[in-house]
Amino acid sequence: MDGSAADGSAADGARLPPPRAGSRLCVRCGERKAALKRPKTLEQICRECFYIVFEDEIHQTIVENSLFKAGERVAIGASGGKDSTVLAYVLSELNRRHNYGLDLFLLSVDEGITGYRDDSLETVKRNEIQYGLPLKIVSYKDLYGWTMDDIVKAIGLKNNCTFCGVFRRQALDRGAALLKADKIVTGHNADDIAETVLLNILRGDIARLSRCTLITTGEDGPIPRCKPFKYTYEKEIVMYAYFKKLDYFSTECIYSPNAYRGFAREFIKDLERMRPRAILDIIKSGENFRISTTTRMPEQGTCGRCGYISSQKLCKACVLLDGLNRGLPKLGIGRTKAGAGADSDGKQRAKRTERNTLSLQGKHGNFDF
Amino acid sequence: MHLTLEFGGGLELLLENSTKVHKVEVPPKDGQATVTMRGLLTWVKDSLIKERPEMFVKGDSVRPGVLVLINDCDWELCGGLDAELEEKDVVVFISTLHGG
Structure with a gap:
């Protein structure tokens, strides 16, 4: 991606009186007032320029990594949350603007968690209308015979996230197969991937460590999966959704306070505050891990x-x-x-x-x- | 000082009735003429947040992962904690920590 970031934030110079909101100009157009500081580059840019660079970088990621071929039917994994909402919006926009020739649709999974998915599925249904993308919902109950609420009743709150995570992965695949999709895209962003790299290191899971930074996985299977937001910061996704007033749903999963992932997440956010580039650096480190050829890897x-x-x-x-x-x-x-x-x-x-x-x-x- | 505060991305769940928009009157600290973001955070934590304040603040700042905008401008461009607020400013807090 772009390697031009000045290291650290000392470039701000002496901060005598704290500058008032909107008193600085955009470094890109030099005309409008800056609206945000990009974590990736520390540039101060205005809203309009932000939309342009944000969308362009995703387009570049898609082109450079040959994520799609014209005519493909692509399922957008849609949870109603910020990442997948922005993904659905940006992808349908880019598909039109750059003539990708993709047949896009929204694919949602209903885990069967009372009060959690009910509202977020309503959001996805609104997105269906707002972005003109057809929606398909598959439920755990249909696929596995169990809702997450039933599973929590059986197992308690300790390992329920394991079930949910494992079942969700397959649910997207099964739903995509049912709908004859050629590809699945998910809204995993740079922060998510950095977090996963850390988790895989902490767990000593070398096999997953070497896979988790791939932008496309499952290329040998019938439905590959890709992450167009691999290099996109969460901060920018949320800022984009806020400025564009995109309709997304945010609540915590009612079962998630026990999730181990939360610790890694908090650590990544602490690092980002000290040095925003850290997120891309962790992804880079994950990519550069070389596993000794004598290591026996689990056979797939x-x-x-x-x-x-x-x-x-x-x-x-x-x-x-x-x-x-x-x-x-x-x-x-x-x-x-x-x-x-x-x-x-x-x-x-x-x-x-x-x-x-x-x-x-x-x-x-x-x-x- | 009259301010409009807006909470999103799940932070509204920490407030009474999960209300997103709050029109408030925030007094400057003793001996000071204006309200700074630092002062506002303390005030919000003490006066508005009803539960789990650790989801909102960490140390003397917002919890990392919470975005702050002053009049729709990233607070990182406005001086962060030292930013001085003015009458009728709109301050928005958005959590990025919830699933997507």
Whole structure:
């Protein structure tokens, strides 16, 4: 991306009287009052110039990484939150402006969390009308036979986020397959990716560490997934949504206060305050990790039951589902290799298994968490 | 000093009735003529925030990840904590910490 950032913020010079709001001019046009300081470059730019550089950088990312081909049917993973709302808006705009020739639609997952998704799904429904993009909603209940509320009842609040994360990944794939999409795009931004790099280092998960910075994953499967916001700062996404008055929904998942990710998130934000470039630097470090060729990496195969990519006999979702359906919800949580031992009794699961196999046409992807 | 404060991105959930827009009267600190952002943050934390103040402030500033705009201008361009507010200014706080 652009490497022109001055390091640190000393460039501000002596700050005698604190300058009043809007008293500085945009460094790009030199005419209008600056409205924000870009974290990536520390430039002060006005609103109009911000829209231009923000959209252009995403366009450049799309072109340089050949994210799409003309004629492709692309599912936008839409949660109603800020990232996917801005993604849907910008992508439909760029598709028109630069004639990408994409057939775009919104794909939402209903986890079945009372009071959380109800409102955010309403937002996605409004986006459907506002941006003229068709919407398809798939639910955990339909796909797995369980809502997140049911799962929390069975397992409690300790490991529920594991279920939700694993199930959500496959839900997008299954929904996309059902709707005959060629590609899935998600709103993961630079902050999210930096956070994931850190988490994978903390967990010592070398396999995921080497995948999590890829802009496109699952290229060997039927439905690749890509992240056009890989280099886009969260601050700019939120500023863009605010200035453009985009309609997005923000609430915390009611089950998330226990999430481990929150610690990494807070750490990244602390780093950003001291040195905004840190976010891109962490992504860069993640990309540059070289794994010794003598390290044995888990082999990627496919799940024996549903066909999803898995390094074990059964994919994580099938192991977790197994545990739930057998009344042993802790199965597949933690360090035990549940994949190997989980295949001992078959009969009770047969019904569900059959349905899972039927509904899964697409397999692909790794979990980059 | 008359100010309009706006809370978004989930921060409104920390306030009474989850109200987003608050028209308020903020007194300058003793012996000072104006209200600074530093003073405003203390006032908001003490007078408006009903729960989990740690979602809003950390140390003497906003929690990292909370964006602040003064009259629709990034507060990082206005002097941050030292920015001096004027009558009828609009200050917006937006959390970026909620899922997307």
